Amino acid sequence: MPKITGSGLAGLLLALALFAALPEVAGGQWQKIFTSTTCFTLAAMGGLGSCMRGWACSVWRYVIAVASFGFLLIEAHRRTAPGRAWALIRRSEAAAMASGVNVTLYKTWAFGLSGLLAGLGGGLLAGSLGLLDAATFKASESALLFALVVVGGPRFWLGAVITAMLYRVVPGLLNNWGVDADLALVFFGAGLLHAVITAPQGISGQIFNMFGRGKRV
């Protein structure tokens, strides 16, 4: 039986409950963090929409500043000790532990950072929408967002940007073309299947690979 271990089960449960951190089960830390940053990008796009309509430009600038801070914070982690520890944990928890990495500390750190970014992103999203209501973000939205993160490329900063564009722009385009918005779910589901089967690194991974940066990232 392909085992999902105790920690894996716990991770799976948490991911389903919060619908934000499923890749953690596979040991991936970056995916989770970039999933959180997608909220920033979504908020930025919402803010941009408001700005283009002639109001709340200050909100948009504020969102851009915080989003930049989020991406810089991630990059700082990626280039220092936590980034190296996470890379080793992702490869093999046992090897990481044998190498002296405090696995529990760094996994908790990753959860904490992910939570911080998700919290900031959620706050900005609510601010840009001008609405604070849990019912506006249903489970189906979370599942859709998660699917798009995988399609966009969960391991790359560009993936968060692509995800936000797919999430916001594609339904709008379909609407303009007179196509039922429900069909966007079909396209996104097919995209997720395609990404999982043929392009595990998502669109951004393919873009970076095209320019020879994928391996380095």
Add this chain to the structure above:
Amino acid sequence: MGGIGLVVLYRATGVLNLAAGAIGMTAVMASWQLVAWGVFQPLAWALGLVLALALSLFYGRAIAPHMAWREPVVKAVASLGFALILLGLVSFLFSDDPRKFELPTDKFAVTILGLRVTVTRLIVVAAAIVIVAAISLALNRTRMGLQMRALANNRRLSSLIGIPIIRVETMAWAISGLLCGFTGLMFGDLVRLEPAVITFLVIPCTAAAICGRLQSLPDVLIGGLTMGVIESLLTLSDTFKSVRPMAPFVIAALVLLTMNKGRQLTFAGED
């Protein structure tokens, strides 16, 4: 019931099927439409089950083999894609109008300890117990069950020793499809006939499955019943009524913590 279907498929193929809710949802929506068109009710239910069976077999035969050698998590995420496709198609085909799916057994009820329980609910509980007993027996006592367990344990070695992989997997997906269809019909009647709601009921179902560590069917049954009872009891409290949806996850988390108590090393992934 939903948790049982998930565990059966996981034990046989190693796939945690997050599209189970969407398959059940498609079955109940199709049954509702057929009944609305005047089709004889039992025939409409049977056709709904056949549709669920066909969808499950389609995924199991046409899509799942592409990920046969990937990690369980990747397989689970892929099934979410199939769920989104089904949800999108059904949302596109059906209007947002409220609709109701009723079974004739809803009209009959018995009183147990002062509580009125409909015959439909009794059927669900009885069916869950019978299904758990039958599938446990089949998995542990029959040749097909042995082959399913071997396949889920190690697909490569199973193929080397001559286990008919395609036949065994097809059987597992078929059983899972029928369970999804039956669960969907029950959800449509007992919860709400709304595509998104039924599709994402797979999440609490997964929590129930986790109570059995995705292995033990009796544990899943007990865990699922416990979650249902506690969730229902929380509605009686004004304070905790709003946190009712959290109950399955809190219970599953407590079960996991209890089961992992005393364990020093729990590695994820291939370790």
